Amino acid sequence: xxxxxxxxxxxxxxxxxxxxxxxxxxxxxxxxxxxxxxxxxxxxxxxxxxxxxxxxxxxxxxxxxxxxxxxxxxxxxxxxxxxxxxxxxxxxxxxxxxxxxxxxxxxxxxxxxxxxxxxxxxxxxxxxxxxxxxxxxxxxxxxxxxxxxxxxxxxxxxxxxxxxxxxxxxxxxxxxxxxxxxxxxxxxxxxxxxxxxxxx
Numbered sequence: 001x002x003x004x005x006x007x008x009x010x011x012x013x014x015x016x017x018x019x020x021x022x023x024x025x026x027x028x029x030x031x032x033x034x035x036x037x038x039x040x041x042x043x044x045x046x047x048x049x050x051x052x053x054x055x056x057x058x059x060x061x062x063x064x065x066x067x068x069x070x071x072x073x074x075x076x077x078x079x080x081x082x083x084x085x086x087x088x089x090x091x092x093x094x095x096x097x098x099x100x101x102x103x104x105x106x107x108x109x110x111x112x113x114x115x116x117x118x119x120x121x122x123x124x125x126x127x128x129x130x131x132x133x134x135x136x137x138x139x140x141x142x143x144x145x146x147x148x149x150x151x152x153x154x155x156x157x158x159x160x161x162x163x164x165x166x167x168x169x170x171x172x173x174x175x176x177x178x179x180x181x182x183x184x185x186x187x188x189x190x191x192x193x194x195x196x197x198x199x200x
Contacts, residue, residue: 031065031069033062033065033066033069034062037062037065037066040053040055040066040070041066041069041070041073044070044073044074044188044190045073046074046077046078046148046185046186046188047178047185047186048185049182049184049185050184050188051174051183051184051187051188051189052188052189052191053188053189053190053191054191054192055190055191055192055193056193056194056195057194057195058194058195059194063152063192063194064096064099064152064192066192067085067096067150067152067190067192068096068099068100068103070150070190071083071085071131071150072100072103072104072131074129074147074148074188075123075125075127075129075130075131076125076127076129078127078129078147079127079128079129080127080128080129081128081129081130081147081148082129082130082132082145082146082147083129083130083131083132083146083147083148083149083150084132084134084141084144084146084148084149084150084166084169084170085131085132085133085134085149085150085152086133086134086135086136086141086149086150086151086152086157086166087133087134087135087136087152087153088135088136088137088152088153088156088157089135089137090135090137092135092152092153093121093133093134093135094118094121094133096133096152097115097117097121097123097133100115100123100131101115104123111126112125112126113125113126120132121133132144132146134166136151136154136156136157136161136162136166137161138161138165139161139164139165140165141165141166141169142165142168142169144169145169145170145172145173146169146170146173146187147170147173147186147187148170148173148187148188148189148190149166149169149170149188149189149190150190150192151166151189151190151191151192151193152192152193153192153193153194154191154192154193155193155194155195156193167189170187170189172187173186173187174186174187174189175187
């Protein structure tokens with residue numbers, strides 16, 4: 001049984017969420033980016049005409065950090081914006097999911113963000129935007145459609161999984177035209193990887 005104080009707080013939060021529903025969200029993070037990370041971040045800004053951002057670089061240079069921040073930025077910038085986050089293994093997906101939870105965990109009680117853990121791994125924001133995680137080991141994403149996607153360690157993805165399952169999830173958004181009839185101002189694909197045999 002909830003106390004009067006708890007019911008009052010719940011009512012206040014619901015009222016706050018209702019106001020937020022049709023607005024973009026603002027959040028300040030105390031994360032310092034390197035110059036290269038800032039460059040990638042700017043390339044990934046929505047509505048700048050760039051559809052594909054491909055980053056091939058060595059290990060331990062902050063690829064996952066910038067990918068995490070970009071995904072968050074997309075969700076806060078647009079309401080009802082759906083992001084697919086792909087990594088080679090389910091364990092890696094869980095690690096990034098936990099990173100988001102550590103980053104935003106303090107905002108759960110306010111209703112700003114909600115986390116659905118194993119097996120789904122979904123982050124839902126109060127403006128209706130979501131980040132959903134998938135392993136790129138299989139084609140389980142086939143029935144999904146996203147506004148933008150992030151593909152980490154892309155060099156480990158099999159060609160048929162990329163062309164037959166992952167890429168089609170964002171194709172409709174990439175093909176969407178703006179008021180001037182131009183493509184490239186809605187969807188975005190961020191591909192990040194350490195160099196291997198593939199030439200992205």
